[in-house]
Amino acid sequence: MRGILLDVEIAEEEEHPVVRLVLKDGSRKVMVLDHAFSHYFYALGEDPEKLSELISGVEAEYRERKVRPKAVEAVRRTIRGKEVRAVRIFLSHPRDMQPLRRAVRELPGVNSLYEFDIPPNRSYILDRGLVPMEGVNVRVEEDGEGAPVMRASSPPVRSGGEVGELRIMSFDIEVYNPGGSPRVDRDPVIMISLSDNAGYRKVLTWKRHEGSPEYVECLGSEREMIERFVEIVRERDPDILLGYNTDMFDFPYLRDRAKMLKVRLSLGIDGSDVTFRRHRFASAARIRGRIHVDVFSMVDFMATIGSIRLIHYTLEDVYRHFTGKEKPDFEFTEMPGAWEEGGEPWMRFIEYSMSDAEATLEVGRILLPLFIELSRVVRQTLFDVSRMTPGQLVEWLLISEARSRGELVPPRPAGEEFEERLEETYAGAYVMEPVKGLHENLVVYDFRSLYPSIIVTHNIDPSTLNCECCRGRGTRVPGLGYWFCVEREGFIPATLKKLIRERAKLKEELKHHPRESVEYRSLNARQTAYKIIANSAYGMLGYSRARWYSKECAESVTSFGRHYIQTTIDMSRAMGFDVVYGDTDSLFCKLNGKTKDDALRFLKKVNESLPGIIELELEGFYPRGVFITKKRYAMIDEAGRMVVKGLEFVRRDWAAIAKKTQEEVLRAILRDGSPERAAEVIKRVTRDIVEGRVELEDLVIYTQLKMPIESYRSVGPHVVAAKRLRALGYTVEPGMMIAYVVVRGPGSISERSYPLEMMEKREPDPDYYISNQVLPAVMRIMEVLGYREDDLRFTRERQTGIERFMG
């Protein structure tokens, strides 16, 4: 049979490890078991023959069981391109890795171990030469009529080909949240919405209110609703299940509720339960036979690589960014009331829930093609790739490349080595101190993929660094004593060069397809995937946890980078452009009365002077921008879109009044070009605060209680508020969201913070809200426009005649 490879995992059959491949064959989805699989690692030492023999006899203990190698062989491999002889040690079971690895390390004559830290399913994909999200051919023993599980009778092989139509479904849950944030032991799931790419729309709930839309299905209880959710997912049988922050919220919440209600979350195609890979800071929910993709993690990735830049990454904001459309909003504080009382709020609640699932599906369908290509390029599953950082993507591409060259994969650093790396520092990119203030008519240039271009152009790699063969004639790094080989191409530059070449070919091919065609979209996604991975290579070189970390290479890259940007800044000044700001690989110039044509002529001139594949590009024209400090600025483009960088410090532990004011201020400056209007906004707000005309809800600060009250060594405002809440008789426990207000009076901020529940007879402290909330949120911006705090602060004493008149 032939099918698209959706997933690969390690399973067990009668104590024996087996690989389970999930294949989609037309409309049928099957699981194929490959028993011909053996996990392994390598040992290096003085005398490989002797070592092989020694290792063959090694015995370790694991849970009171004796563990021995399944097989041992002496092999030839390379390390940094140099041939080495190694001992390859096969395991009977992947779980034998830790005990055997420890035992082998203790043996005399063993110098180092390799590839003990490559997960077995990932290793399998590479060794079989398979490509996830592409075709696989495999001969199977049919286990009966249409059985979903089959046994491979010969090894699966890559067959290429396109992914056919995949069924994609999204879902979202709504939770009862009377205490602000939901408490999983008490607060039920009250709605589950679903949407799929075949047009299915559904909101499940378990309370009947008047006049619900036709897509609502009302169940008898939370338990029945969850059962129905599971039933629908299995019936509609999506290949990809999407959600927004489902790794961290929906699935963990559903899991806990399902456990309490004694209902199984059996979403797998074989009826298996959702499983969780848990970290302290992250988790991932896995469903057998379907790819659970958390759209938030894809969005977060796009934000990390700078491909999208929003102030917030809520579903609402992200949906607006990607589709240009608005979705209905619904305040989470309205939810309990809507649930209990129905009416108009209930209708809006349902529409909101439905729109969450639909928006997730829409955004997911926009992003998936890119992540499917990333999955193919680095040859790892979509489940894993959609959760990787850019550095991990590069690393997995290199691991794949290393495996096919017989190069041993360096281990992830641990212990001392890692600690030492953390200590190592080196000079980074050049960042110019901006010409602070508001500027008009800007042109922005940047070097196309500067760092990968440098790595390729100058052959930067751990194996080509300070090589013997090029002493005195290799490529010198500006300002550093290093050189790089001009004879042999390094492993990393070679890998990047392939990516860059392939990408150039794809971009050429793109020209022959209309922008809206399927071919264009798929080729475009692929070229973007190449670009993303190439651009992440430098970050990996300098990341202390990376396998191919090299401080010398990383600092050589930044040194070349500084050289090119500085040279370009000098050239632009010589041409009469005012450089307002420059960072790493981009420069921001004022047109200064020159035309867009002049800007293009400058570009041409610079490019004539650059070596290899290094190239400057025109990023765009911006009518207005406000520059604050290094890394902090905001601009508006010709289409009226705001680009905000480094100012995203307004968070939920800030009062709403601070968030609202900051947004209004940026709009006034960039859209209207009027700092004066921005100043008026601030004066109006501070005055409203002083005169008590701001709604209490705009002054509330929400901070989560992360520990039991007693565990706090440092008693912050939310802890004091929580204590006061407890004294009132409320149960206060970790995870609770504390809503508090800072009131007038003597003492520290903490001493003056009261829970919202105690605010009836108390007065908020205007000074705190002005000095610690509103002004910090806007001052950084206003400062560079020549305003001082006192110009913007409304106080009765300082009120000037004109203000009294205006007021």
Place this chain on the structure above:
DNA sequence: AAATGACGGGG
């Protein structure tokens, strides 16, 4: 000045 604790997405 150093230490501590919280932010993100979700409801």
Place this chain on the structure above:
DNA sequence: GTGTACGTCATTT
């Protein structure tokens, strides 16, 4: 994969 993000900010100590 058995790991403990990550860089930044406010407030307390």
